[in-house]
Amino acid sequence: MTSKKLLVGLAGMAGSGKSIAVKTATQNGYDVIVMGDEVREEAKRRNLAPTPENLGKIMLELRRLEGDSVIARRCIPKIDKVNDQKIIIDGIRSLSEAEEFKTIFPRFSLIAVHSSPETRFKRINNRKRSDDPQDWHTFHERDLRELRIGLGNVIAMAEYIIVNEGTRGSVKAQARRILKKVEEKWMK
């Protein structure tokens, strides 16, 4: 059965600034579903620490066993439970995931956030999250891993793209403008 909910899929490489776009969406009445949470919950069920290595392995294993859109499929019951009509899905990584959502939620739009590798690396170095690589080689390896899953294809095929080379304010303004367009498209 298809749903009338409005779904916005968000994709971007690590450090591109997805979180600013998510925040803008929540400030505009969107509920957030974080795709990575599915993997973290799977780690918990298996009594594994949520280290980047464990999460990476679990994700690849789930995809191997249950197909490329496994994480998207696991998010769907959560989305169904949400009361809000507008939902942003943080962390789409392959076109199969986008297709999976689109089948159940025809009112689906894909937004990508883009920054140059240099900008993303600097940003990650500044935020120093525990699971962020601090050297260029590890950072680049993670980029390539994400691209192998299909993240580059999602960015190339996005309906809207937010360019994040400037201020947080600029990202928020672009996100607001795009969300408005998405709502005009699907909720008119």
Add this chain to the structure above:
Amino acid sequence: MTSKKLLVGLAGMAGSGKSIAVKTATQNGYDVIVMGDEVREEAKRRNLAPTPENLGKIMLELRRLEGDSVIARRCIPKIDKVNDQKIIIDGIRSLSEAEEFKTIFPRFSLIAVHSSPETRFKRINNRKRSDDPQDWHTFHERDLRELRIGLGNVIAMAEYIIVNEGTRGSVKAQARRILKKVEEKWMK
């Protein structure tokens, strides 16, 4: 041996508006090398008509026989012959090609042009080039073929991105601004 020439690599899905960016570059003193010409020349050498099917087959065969960066490698002697110091390379399709150029031309920057699939399809339908697909299915298949080669990865990893959802003038303005930044980075 490395070269002091400034190379700008340009990537974008079919119909994204790369040609406007190329035109802006030539108006700003850049010579143009079209990567697809290498494949067309190979077709000529083989006495094959330059149909989309033949060109697609030749490209895949060359990549299989000589590696993912074969087209880039074949462009290098042409670039060496150019007198201008600023060159734009039209039609980068994989990160291996970008790496190949970067090795010989350290002053290399990657620009991507992005439009939504819907916008690109409309644009292609309007321009009606003989080798452009006129139905959504053929168009989408070509997109997927380009993504399999690695074009999405190039877009995701570009240093600069031109968003082309508006007018030609907007693309030209973005291209001019970005080319200026590239020149400031490499020619200072």
